[in-house]
Amino acid sequence: MFKNKKKFIAVLLIIFVLSVGGFKVVADELTPLQNLQNVIYLIDNYYVEDKNVDELVDSAISGMLKELDPYSSYLSPDEYEEMQIEFDGEFGGIGIVITIREEKLTIVSPIKNTPGDRANLQAGDVIKAINGKLTSKMSQDKAVDLMRGKPGTNVTLTISREGTEDFDVEITRANIEVPYVEHSMKTDRIGYLSINQFAKDVGYDTQKALKDLKSKGAEAIILDLRSNPGGILEEAVTVASNFIKDGKVVTVKSRTKEDEVYNTVSDIEAVDLPMIVLINQGSASASEIVAGAITDHNRGILLGKKTFGKGTVQTVIPMGDGSALRLTTARYYTPNGNFIHEKGIEPNVEVEFDPESEEDQQLQNAIDLLQEQLKDENLDKAS
Numbered sequence: 001m002f003k004n005k006k007k008f009i010a011v012l013l014i015i016f017v018l019s020v021g022g023f024k025v026v027a028d029e030l031t032p033l034q035n036l037q038n039v040i041y042l043i044d045n046y047y048v049e050d051k052n053v054d055e056l057v058d059s060a061i062s063g064m065l066k067e068l069d070p071y072s073s074y075l076s077p078d079e080y081e082e083m084q085i086e087f088d089g090e091f092g093g094i095g096i097v098i099t100i101r102e103e104k105l106t107i108v109s110p111i112k113n114t115p116g117d118r119a120n121l122q123a124g125d126v127i128k129a130i131n132g133k134l135t136s137k138m139s140q141d142k143a144v145d146l147m148r149g150k151p152g153t154n155v156t157l158t159i160s161r162e163g164t165e166d167f168d169v170e171i172t173r174a175n176i177e178v179p180y181v182e183h184s185m186k187t188d189r190i191g192y193l194s195i196n197q198f199a200k201d202v203g204y205d206t207q208k209a210l211k212d213l214k215s216k217g218a219e220a221i222i223l224d225l226r227s228n229p230g231g232i233l234e235e236a237v238t239v240a241s242n243f244i245k246d247g248k249v250v251t252v253k254s255r256t257k258e259d260e261v262y263n264t265v266s267d268i269e270a271v272d273l274p275m276i277v278l279i280n281q282g283s284a285s286a287s288e289i290v291a292g293a294i295t296d297h298n299r300g301i302l303l304g305k306k307t308f309g310k311g312t313v314q315t316v317i318p319m320g321d322g323s324a325l326r327l328t329t330a331r332y333y334t335p336n337g338n339f340i341h342e343k344g345i346e347p348n349v350e351v352e353f354d355p356e357s358e359e360d361q362q363l364q365n366a367i368d369l370l371q372e373q374l375k376d377e378n379l380d381k382a383s
Contacts, residue, residue, distance in 0.1 A: 036060070058323075062139060069328050070100035070140070071314050077322030079141045082148065093148040094155060094171045096121055097229035097282075098140060099310075105135040105143055108308055109227035109282025111178060112196055115171045120355055121159070123227065123282035123308065128166060129158035151175045183209040186363075190370050191218030195239065198231030198286040203238020203265070210242055210271050220370040221275040222363070223290075226304060226353075230285025233262075233313060233332075240293045241265040243275060243300065247335065249293045252313055254330035274373050275300035276366040279347055284308035291345050292334030301369065302347040304362050311341030 030038070044053045058074065065072040075083060095114020096107050107125040110116040127135055130146045147155055156170045180202050186192045191213030195202060213221065223243070230236075233252070240249045241264040252260040264270070277300050279291050288307050294300045313330040333339050349369070351362045 061325075065325070065327070066139070069312070071310075071312060071326070072328045073139060073141055073326045075141060075316075075324040075326060079145065080316075080318070080322065080324040082144070083316070083324075092151050093144075093173055093176050094119075095174070095176045096147075097284075098127065098143060100140050103136075105138065105140070107282075108229045108284050108310075109280075111176065112194070112227060114176055115174050117227075119169050119171050121157075121169070122161065122355070123280065124162070126160040127157050128160050131156050132158075147173075149173045181205040181209055183213055185213065185216050185218065186222065186367055187371070188217055189219045189374055190222060190367055191216070191220070192222045192224065192363075194224040195228055195287075197228060198235040198239065200232065200235070202231070202235045203241070203268070206239050206242050207268055214271065214273075219273060220374055221271065221273050222278065222366045222370070223275060223294075223300070224278045224363070225283045225287040225291060226278050226280040226362070227282035228284070228287040229282065229308075230287055230310065233286060233289070236286035236289040237262045238265050238268065240290045241268040241270060243270055244293060244297050245270040245272070247297060249335065250289045251333045251335075251337075252330045253333065254313075260330075274370060274377075276370060277302050278362055278366060279304045279307050279345065280353060280362075281305055281308055281344075285310045288340055288345055289332060289334075292338065292340065295345065295348070296335040296338075301349060302345065303349040303351055303366050303369070304347050305350065305353070306346050307340070307344040309340055309342045309344035311339050311343075 040053060040057065043051060043056065058076065062074045065074055094116040095111040096116035097109050097111065099106055099108050105127045107121055107123055107127065109123045110119075110121045127143065129135060130138075130143060133146065135143055147157075149155065151174050153173050154170050155173060156168055158166060158168050160166050178196055178199070180196050180199050182194045182196070184192050191210075193206065193209055193213065195206065210221070233250075237249045244264050246264055249262045249264060252262065254260075275294075277291055277294055279287070279302055283291065284307065288310065291302055291307060295302050311332055312328045313332055314326050315329040317325045317327060319325065331339060331341065349365065351365045353360070353362050
């Protein structure tokens with residue numbers, strides 16, 4: 001009986017406190033937004049310790065976005081600024097691109113010629129801990145923040161890789177300068193073009209590189225999209241326009257508006273040369289838009305390994321206080337209507353890559369195939 005009295009008094013006390021607070025909670029009359037406001041009010045006024053409500057609100061926003069999908073997230077003012085710095089092409093860190101896949105912090109790809117690349121990190125590696133801090137409940141942006149730092153300092157990643165026991169790798173941070181477009185001649189007739197990320201102006205930089213390669217005698221092109229994590233949708237369309245004369249590059253479908261069809265860019269003249277596109281498990285998002293358009297238009301051969309499989313579009317929305325939302329707003333489909341999310345794009349010619357080998361077998365296979373193709377074309381002309 002005494003216990004029941006204590007419970008009854010406790011209930012009365014709660015009701016009294018709520019009444020003093022200036023409102024009465026009636027569950028079936030509250031909207032979810034009002035309910036959230038009431039929770040914030042109660043914590044701010046009655047929680048046993050003083051808490052920073054702004055930080056709690058940030059956590060609530062992050063939690064909501066985390067429930068949507070692995071690619072939607074809240075960017076604090078510092079994180080949003082870091083993201084903008086990254087797309088400018090220079091930042092301090094180890095040089096890897098990550099995502100959350102199946103609730104695990106997963107490497108999409110190492111950026112070429114960076115500490116992460118030299119440490120032999122691979123697409124599909126799961127980062128289980130950063131400097132001993134477990135990542136199982138860590139946001140993607142928090143993980144990025146922990147891995148970035150002053151050049152010359154070290155960070156230790158605990159890596160889980162299929163077929164091996166978990167291992168630690170210590171990596172020295174560096175100033176990461178990303179040369180987004182690189183090109184060279186691989187033979188006297190075969191030009192090589194590597195795109196590391198689809199940042200601003202990459203489409204027109206690709207045009208310049210192709211003109212230079214043609215002036216040096218290129219009669220065939222290798223486009224290397226391996227370990228390219230993606231980037232700006234419009235840049236992917238512009239890059240594809242360098243190889244596809246006319247037609248659809250990608251269709252973007254969202255919930256709130258008509259389907260958007262992106263066709264080739266009119267002020268780019270497409271090169272009409274035999275081509276092979278190198279892809280791997282780290283080719284994602286905008287890379288898959290380009291690879292999908294090229295294969296659907298029968299414009300070139302895809303060689304390597306199946307791509308990552310990211311078929312959604314994120315929009316970064318500034319919030320006015322320096323923060324931003326990265327929100328999944330659409331899905332994209334290849335010209336033939338394929339939705340490649342979590343499926344990836346299969347290569348026409350599958351070739352393994354051995355990181356221990358001194359020879360890049362995928363690149364060499366592409367060179368060999370193009371040399372055969374050019375030889376056959378010469379025979380046709382001679383006959």
